[in-house]
Amino acid sequence: MLKPFLKVAAAAKLLHCSNQTVRNLFAQGWLDGTQKGKLILIATKSVFQYIVLYRASRMRITTFKRWRKRRQNPERFSPKDKDAKCLSIDERTVDVDVAKSAPLHAEAVASHQFSFGWFAHLLAPHDLALQDDIVQEMSLAVLQYNKPASFEYLFELAKSRAQNYLRYEMQRGMIGLDELQSRSDTKDAALESFDVFVDSLIAEGIPLEWIEEVLGVKLERRAG
Numbered sequence: 001m002l003k004p005f006l007k008v009a010a011a012a013k014l015l016h017c018s019n020q021t022v023r024n025l026f027a028q029g030w031l032d033g034t035q036k037g038k039l040i041l042i043a044t045k046s047v048f049q050y051i052v053l054y055r056a057s058r059m060r061i062t063t064f065k066r067w068r069k070r071r072q073n074p075e076r077f078s079p080k081d082k083d084a085k086c087l088s089i090d091e092r093t094v095d096v097d098v099a100k101s102a103p104l105h106a107e108a109v110a111s112h113q114f115s116f117g118w119f120a121h122l123l124a125p126h127d128l129a130l131q132d133d134i135v136q137e138m139s140l141a142v143l144q145y146n147k148p149a150s151f152e153y154l155f156e157l158a159k160s161r162a163q164n165y166l167r168y169e170m171q172r173g174m175i176g177l178d179e180l181q182s183r184s185d186t187k188d189a190a191l192e193s194f195d196v197f198v199d200s201l202i203a204e205g206i207p208l209e210w211i212e213e214v215l216g217v218k219l220e221r222r223a224g
Contacts, residue, residue, distance in 0.1 A: 005041040052214045068217045103143045137165045
């Protein structure tokens with residue numbers, strides 16, 4: 001059950017930014033909330049709506065309009081491969097069987113793919129393939145850690161692995177910084193990426209009406 005309000009630190013964790021950035025977004029009206037003295041509480045709804053708005057803003061307006069038409073007419077939408085595993089921005093699968101001799105933190109990896117995917121998107125906003133690689137590196141970093149730890153510690157470990165991986169790829173010439181900043185998704189890839197992003201939020205229990213309010217479209221769960 002989602003709490004109606006979050007402390008600044010909790011909102012910052014969801015947005016992968018600093019506490020001060022959250023305070024600035026609140027002061028500028030991007031995030032709703034309440035303030036009593038120095039205590040600021042951020043509305044949970046506004047945090048997730050900001051995430052949706054930010055993600056939608058990365059798309060071309062024509063691509064976004066096309067996406068809305070697809071979601072408004074779900075009967076006309078047919079995935080290219082219903083059996084294929086989605087490896088787009090915010091929902092990925094990890095081949096981990098928790099019930100069969102799984103690594104210590106396999107369950108944490110499986111349940112926090114959204115967080116890994118969002119961080120990968122921040123590092124490489126226009127490169128889906130690179131995002132997939134980053135998420136896999138983050139997952140491996142956690143799976144390979146065989147000591148008890150909080151998810152906060154594990155996530156810092158995963159972020160460090162992701163940043164090191166990105167530096168390594170840039171240093172060996174596989175990714176140029178200019179290229180990394182200028183790459184853009186194909187229309188079909190962008191559409192599917194945003195579909196997966198929205199579906200992952202719904203799967204996380206984010207109310208449909210929160211997402212619909214931002215995107216201006218009536219949403220339904222897509223068939224898996």
